[in-house]
Amino acid sequence: MSSKDMFPEYRSEMEYVCQDCSSRYSAMELHYTCPSCGGVFLLVDKNFDWLGENGGNYWREMFDARAASKDPALSGIFRFYELMAPILERQDIVWLGEAQTPIINSTSKLESEVGQKLAFKNDGQNPSASFKDRGMACAFSYLQSMVRLQGFEQILTVCASTGDTSASAAMYAAYVGDPIKSVVLLPKGKVTPQQLSQPLGSGATVLELPGYFDECMMVVEYLADNYRVALLNSKNSWRILGQESYAYEIAQWYDWDLSGKVVYVPIGNAGNISAVLSGFLKLYRLGIIPALPRVIGVQSHHADPVYRFYSQPLDSREYQPVDVKASVAQAAMIGNPVSFPRVRTLVDQYLDKGGRDSFTVVQVEEQEIIEGMLRANKYGHIACTQGGECLAGLLKSKSEGLVDPGETAILDATAHTLKFQEFQEKYFDNDFPPEYGIKPKPAYVNRPEAVFSDEMRNRMEKEEYIVQSAGEIVKKLGL
Ligand SMILES: *Cc1c(COP(=O)(O)O)cnc(C)c1O
Numbered sequence: 001m002s003s004k005d006m007f008p009e010y011r012s013e014m015e016y017v018c019q020d021c022s023s024r025y026s027a028m029e030l031h032y033t034c035p036s037c038g039g040v041f042l043l044v045d046k047n048f049d050w051l052g053e054n055g056g057n058y059w060r061e062m063f064d065a066r067a068a069s070k071d072p073a074l075s076g077i078f079r080f081y082e083l084m085a086p087i088l089e090r091q092d093i094v095w096l097g098e099a100q101t102p103i104i105n106s107t108s109k110l111e112s113e114v115g116q117k118l119a120f121k122n123d124g125q126n127p128s129a130s131f132k133d134r135g136m137a138c139a140f141s142y143l144q145s146m147v148r149l150q151g152f153e154q155i156l157t158v159c160a161s162t163g164d165t166s167a168s169a170a171m172y173a174a175y176v177g178d179p180i181k182s183v184v185l186l187p188k189g190k191v192t193p194q195q196l197s198q199p200l201g202s203g204a205t206v207l208e209l210p211g212y213f214d215e216c217m218m219v220v221e222y223l224a225d226n227y228r229v230a231l232l233n234s235k236n237s238w239r240i241l242g243q244e245s246y247a248y249e250i251a252q253w254y255d256w257d258l259s260g261k262v263v264y265v266p267i268g269n270a271g272n273i274s275a276v277l278s279g280f281l282k283l284y285r286l287g288i289i290p291a292l293p294r295v296i297g298v299q300s301h302h303a304d305p306v307y308r309f310y311s312q313p314l315d316s317r318e319y320q321p322v323d324v325k326a327s328v329a330q331a332a333m334i335g336n337p338v339s340f341p342r343v344r345t346l347v348d349q350y351l352d353k354g355g356r357d358s359f360t361v362v363q364v365e366e367q368e369i370i371e372g373m374l375r376a377n378k379y380g381h382i383a384c385t386q387g388g389e390c391l392a393g394l395l396k397s398k399s400e401g402l403v404d405p406g407e408t409a410i411l412d413a414t415a416h417t418l419k420f421q422e423f424q425e426k427y428f429d430n431d432f433p434p435e436y437g438i439k440p441k442p443a444y445v446n447r448p449e450a451v452f453s454d455e456m457r458n459r460m461e462k463e464e465y466i467v468q469s470a471g472e473i474v475k476k477l478g479l
């Protein structure tokens with residue numbers, strides 16, 4: 001079979017379902033939030049249950065065959081086409097290399113230090129170096145179908161960002177080109193230099209506002225309510241849908257058997273955790289995986305509204321946004337997560353199907369987060385601070401007796417460590433402002449060592465300098 005023949009024929013109808021008032025709207029209309037009540041949506045395939053009639057094995061074999069194909073339209077999130085957006089045509093699909101990220105087992109040394117089998121899923125190996133590309137590939141493919149079907153002359157996409165959303169949106173907009181244009185709003189000084197350079201390099205219009213992300217988000221929403229723009233924040237349900245591919249990939253990596261696996265996910269705006277829960281639930285409902293993995297969300301004590309909600313007793317839980325404090329897990333530094341209503345419904349469904357240990361949230365400290373990252377990377381990983389947060393979450397959940405020594409932890413390294421180098425630098429230089437509450441430990445600090453001063457170099461001829469400096473190196477290394 002040539003790979004072209006593998007593009008599926010199945011087409012369905014999709015709907016937006018409001019998580020607050022249960023209103024439904026056709027996915028053929030561009031909706032950001034519920035026109036009736038302003039709530040957030042999840043997207044559903046109206047014929048989803050029908051897919052289950054094929055049996056799990058049919059889908060496992062199909063997805064595995066597509067994973068071996070070289071068809072760009074089936075190489076990323078749409079190798080799970082039927083679970084993703086079976087209303088799109090081949091020509092709508094944009095793939096920039098996302099959704100092929102590896103799961104890297106930790107070395108036995110790190111495992112014995114931690115006392116647990118663990119692996120990182122390196123979502124920083126997506127093209128803009130974070131998991132946001134999964135959702136963006138879905139949102140842009142959908143936008144392309146809208147342009148084709150509705151003949152839009154121009155679409156202006158807007159997003160507020162803690163850094164990675166804008167990097168991703170700008171990259172996809174730059175690739176797709178006319179009639180889609182991208183504007184990004186960033187909280188000034190609250191994204192890393194690398195994250196700022198990304199949308200600039202992609203040619204997007206970059207606008208900076210004072211304050212934290214939560215306020216930027218309100219400005220963007222005001223724009224969406226009053227002008228014709230497509231919002232690409234994670235309130236956009238197409239993004240959540242694309243991010244479900246993270247769960248599908250984990251299942252595929254482990255040959256569709258997730259028993260004994262615990263998946264750790266950092267929670268910021270709570271889009272990713274929603275997608276992960278929704279993705280595993282879909283696989284389970286179709287019989288593609290026989291058992292749900294356990295999922296543990298992780299939050300910093302400086303931005304922990306979801307943790308606070310789930311740590312209350314079951315019958316008296318109240319949701320309260322929090323005022324955030326400075327966090328090295330900056331991409332998750334959000335006090336009022338827009339996807340919280342999604343989390344709430346999905347967690348109820350998850351606990352119902354997976355049992356009462358199948359989902360929980362732990363809280364970790366800033367010091368533990370940064371040291372989680374530094375420790376992982378000392379053993380060859382490429383974890384960002386949010387990946388470090390997951391390792392901290394694993395240690396925390398172990399200390400609370402929430403994981404069994406026989407289980408394997410899969411930690412979400414949501415971005416590439418290079419995006420968050422300034423936090424490593426601050427740690428090495430003992431340069432954190434007091435609000436972080438981080439004090440470096442010598443064991444994690446690493447700095448360049450000067451071998452020779454400029455002054456000494458200038459006193460010598462080149463030949464002598466080569467011999468002398470080599471001699472210094474021999475002394476230092478004890479060669
Ligand atoms: C966006 C982001 C998060 C937080 O994900 P949410 O979906 O907002 O919870 C975590 N890590 C990185 C690197 C991110 O870019």
Ligand SMILES: [Zn+2]
Nearest residue numbers: 018021034037
């Ligand atoms: Zn509604």
